[in-house]
Amino acid sequence: MSSQTSSFDLTGDRAGESTVDPLVERLDALDSTVVSDALDGLHLPAGLGGLRPAWGTPRFVGRARTVALEGDSGGSPGPHLGTSVVADARPGDVLVMANGGRLDVSCWGGILSLGCVQQGVVGVVADGACRDVAEAQELGLPVFARGVSPRTARGRLRQRATGVPVQVEDVTVSEGDLVIADDSGVVFVPADCAEEVLAAAEAIVEREAAISADIRAGVRIDQAMHDVRLAGHTDNEADAEQVLHQGQEEGR
Numbered sequence: 269m270s271s272q273t274s275s276f277d278l279t280g281d282r283a284g285e286s287t288v289d290p291l292v293e294r295l296d297a298l299d300s301t302v303v304s305d306a307l308d309g310l311h312l313p314a315g316l317g318g319l320r321p322a323w324g325t326p327r328f329v330g331r332a333r334t335v336a337l338e339g340d341s342g343g344s345p346g347p348h349l350g351t352s353v354v355a356d357a358r359p360g361d362v363l364v365m366a367n368g369g370r371l372d373v374s375c376w377g378g379i380l381s382l383g384c385v386q387q388g389v390v391g392v393v394a395d396g397a398c399r400d401v402a403e404a405q406e407l408g409l410p411v412f413a414r415g416v417s418p419r420t421a422r423g424r425l426r427q428r429a430t431g432v433p434v435q436v437e438d439v440t441v442s443e444g445d446l447v448i449a450d451d452s453g454v455v456f457v458p459a460d461c462a463e464e465v466l467a468a469a470e471a472i473v474e475r476e477a478a479i480s481a482d483i484r485a486g487v488r489i490d491q492a493m494h495d496v497r498l499a500g501h502t503d504n505e506a507d508a509e510q511v512l513h514q515g516q517e518e519g520r
């Protein structure tokens with residue numbers, strides 16, 4: 269599966285830098301649902317619904333750069349929120365704007381999108397509203413947000429901190445965590461257990477492929493698609509079948 273990143277017209281100084289990141293490359297071969305299932309299996313927060321692409325059906329994978337926002341009643345003028353992180357962003361980064369799901373004000377806009385594309389940023393997750401959607405689309409920058417608002421962040425929001433752990437619903441996102449966003453939602457993978465989560469997700473892909481192959485071969489779906497097999501509690505179909513039949517006999 270190829271990510272949206274490859275189609276960007278990157279023109280900024282950093283846009284041409286190498287972005288080889290083995291864990292991100294492995295993540296790019298997956299989709300958000302199997303990564304979510306892997307997180308479930310490890311009892312970790314399993315991603316977020318409700319964050320939708322502001323345009324089209326893009327997908328991206330990358331590393332989180334966090335921006336914590338808070339309300340502002342009109343402080344002193346300064347650089348726009350997020351700009352310090354965008355200016356220092358590296359190819360493959362994903363901007364995570366933590367705005368507590370607020371929909372009454374935008375926390376993302378088109379000039380910020382332009383800055384991102386210049387730096388090789390692959391996507392934006394805005395826990396709140398965004399604006400200038402057509403500009404993001406024209407730039408080819410995926411922006412996942414909870415909605416849109418024409419109301420500027422200026423005078424309404426300010427940057428509380430950058431590079432700190434931020435809360436997005438029940439998920440704590442830290443700088444450098446892996447992110448995958450696609451048509452099923454947005455999933456964050458803690459950097460310190462990425463290897464374990466990816467290995468679990470890759471195993472799920474194999475199990476799902478085996479189940480699909482059985483169904484294509486004519487096995488009834490209510491026999492092939494069994495929780496025991498999906499969860500990987502057995503390594504082989506014979507054991508899964510045995511557990512399935514035991515369960516059926518016990519009336520489960």
Ligand SMILES: O=C([O-])CC(=O)C(=O)O
Binds near residue numbers: 375380381420
């Ligand atoms: O003013 C804002 O809220 C941000 C904005 O529109 C942009 O980046 O273009």
Ligand SMILES: [Mg+2]
Binds near residue numbers: 377378379400
């Ligand atoms: Mg604007």
